[in-house]
Amino acid sequence: MNKIILENANKAISNGEHEIFLSYLSENTQWNFVGDKILSGREQVSRYLNDTYRKPPKFDVEDLVSEGNYVTAVGRIRIIDESDQWIEYDYCDIWRFEDGKMAELKAFVIKR
Numbered sequence: 001m002n003k004i005i006l007e008n009a010n011k012a013i014s015n016g017e018h019e020i021f022l023s024y025l026s027e028n029t030q031w032n033f034v035g036d037k038i039l040s041g042r043e044q045v046s047r048y049l050n051d052t053y054r055k056p057p058k059f060d061v062e063d064l065v066s067e068g069n070y071v072t073a074v075g076r077i078r079i080i081d082e083s084d085q086w087i088e089y090d091y092c093d094i095w096r097f098e099d100g101k102m103a104e105l106k107a108f109v110i111k112r
Contacts, residue, residue, distance in 0.1 A: 002097045003066040006073065009102060016056040018049045026101040033107045055080045071095045076112070088112040 005024055012020035022042055031039040031048075039045050061075040073093045078086045089109050096104040 001100070002069070002071045002095075003064060005097070005100065005102065006064070006071045006095055010059055010061070010073075013049070013053065014056050014059055016053070018046065018053070021049070022046055024102050026098055026103040029101075029103055029105070031105040031107065033109060036109070052079060058086075069097045071097065077109075 009021050009024040012018075012024070022045065025042050025045060027042055028040070029042055029045060031045060033039075039048055058078040059075060060077075061073055063072070063074040065072045071094075073091075073095070075091060076088055077091055078088045081087050089111050091110075092108045094106040095102050098104075
């Protein structure tokens with residue numbers, strides 16, 4: 001079930017539907033971009049999405065593994081930067097779910 005929730009959330013963000021994506025998050029969601037920044041709460045995540053995903057990102061999920069309350073996604077993501085250039089990253093996202101919501105993200109993101 002959690003794997004399907006993440007797939008649906010990623011589909012929403014890929015379509016530029018930020019509000020739908022946010023509905024999959026717990027109110028007090030925590031996002032830790034390891035070595036970079038920590039976002040606390042849905043409001044901070046919303047600001048991050050609006051700033052970072054000015055155009056919908058392009059995902060290439062290589063592996064999606066679900067175990068208990070966790071889903072791990074490994075793949076590549078392409079994001080438009082400030083100069084309108086597509087930048088590609090490798091990522092590993094570890095999501096913790098709580099009551100059917102995405103409650104915590106630990107993300108390892110490396111520019112290619």
